[in-house]
Amino acid sequence: MINVVLQLSARDLVHADLASCGWAGSDHHLASVADQLERVRTGEVDYLAVCPATDVPVAKGGVDYQVKKGVGTLWQLAVHPALQSCGIGTFLVEAAELRIRNRGLRQAELGVEEGNPRARALYERLGYVAYDRQPDSWDEQAPDGSLRRYETMCTLMWKELT
Template sequence: MTNVVVKLSVRDLVHADLASCGWAGSDHHLAGVVGQLERARIGEVDYLAVCPATDIPVAKGGIDYQIKAGAGTLWQLAVHPALQSCGIGTLLVEAAELRIRKRGLLQAELAVEENNPRARALYERLGYVAYDRQPDSWDEQAPDGSLRRYETICTLMRKELTDAP
């Protein structure tokens, strides 16, 4: 087996990226991301893209600074399914934590669905600790294009960050 090394960079996600992000969710989800990009424009959130040299996102995720005072809340983290378990999620989370620290905040939080043990294992490996659980729900696009309500239970996790850079 040959190892291939691909250089990745992290930058802000922009509207033009959404045409390449169908792997990250339905059209309904991506329409919601458009609203998050407007929130990024006014500084309420950061929305990141991880890209190889082609500059086409292979991972994306947001940090919301409005959910909890003194913390950045990571959400909508996604890595292209064909590239999972290659370290890209780790790079995305570490870049998000750097953005949080640059705002002078020393805590990162996230919610992970209880039926997603691989993601939870990643977050635990990166130093996140469970502190509560809560129900969550959102509208999801069905294959026929209709919307249905998705309900789940999430574990809430947090990480104390080192001093801001």
């Protein structure tokens, strides 16, 4: 068995990172991320990149401060598929929670698709508690390049930050 230790850092995701984030989603998704990066300038959101020493993102995700007053809402969390289950998701969520606390807020929320039990198990391990369900939907790019509406049911979870 070979053990590899990654030294990770969290920083702001920038437009130049998007070219190396194809693992995170389609061109349509990355265009949406680019739009969200514009909201960073206004302070409405934080958008993070988790990087090893190469400074190339292996995880990304946002915190939206406009969804609910006094709450940081985590969204668009993703870890490179080849590096899942290595602790990077935990690092990403903890970095996002630090951003929320640094704004003087004490509550984090997120929605997790009900068809994603691994993600929900991670959030539960990190102290998130389910409190409701709600449908969600977004446009996604089909393999032929066309857009289709994706609909899902999400469990809403929250955590008190100390």
